């Protein structure tokens with residue numbers, strides 16, 4: 001491989017923004033190396049490279065560092081035609097707004113999962129249900145966000161459904177129960193092979209371990225689940 005265009009993704013194993021990038025990289029069959037770091041112990045070389053000290057970053061060759069998952073996803077899409085992002089300026093703007101929307105959903109979903117206070121947990125659940133309704137409305141008469149065809153914006157929502165699937169056995173309620181379109185959308189996204197290869201084999205295991213070890217509301221409301229047989233490990237990455 002020409003070293004100028006070698007791609008190295010720096011990621012954290014349970015980071016949903018890294019999952020978005022990994023999913024599109026797998027979908028587009030990009031060759032890349034991956035370096036995992038721990039958020040609690042960020043190495044110096046990473047702190048020097050990542051302007052906001054966040055993952056994901058994509059190192060291209062030896063000089064260029066892309067940061068922010070949205071920018072990285074668009075770059076990957078651009079260099080691997082056919083593009084999944086629309087050429088139409090208005091559609092592009094609408095899509096980019098949904099990139100942001102997905103980030104808000106993901107941020108709140110992770111806060112919900114790792115929440116320690118019952119009251120906040122309920123507020124987050126309500127916030128999520130309200131915003132899932134918005135997504136369900138967007139999907140009216142559509143299979144994907146932009147119609148019948150998969151487009152780049154859809155990849156932003158893969159982590160949401162991976163997480164919701166993982167939570168199914170332990171959630172006190174099905175947050176998607178009134179949103180049939182959204183359920184179907186989630187099934188379409190999570191059944192793509194790239195959304196299986198786009199995360200580490202032990203993603204679910206690490207998440208469940210975190211939920212338990214932090215003594216979260218989710219754990220406290222369902223300790224039997226966590227103290228029984230371990231959730232089965234998924235073996236997706238690199239398959």
Ligand SMILES: N[C@@H](CCC(=O)N[C@@H](CS)C(=O)NCC(=O)O)C(=O)O
Nearest residue numbers: 015016017039054055056068069070
């Ligand atoms: N808007 C950023 C969000 C990335 C982000 O928040 N990443 C988290 C990990 S999931 C991070 O690196 N946080 C820094 C920290 O925890 O110190 C993106 O889309 O790339």
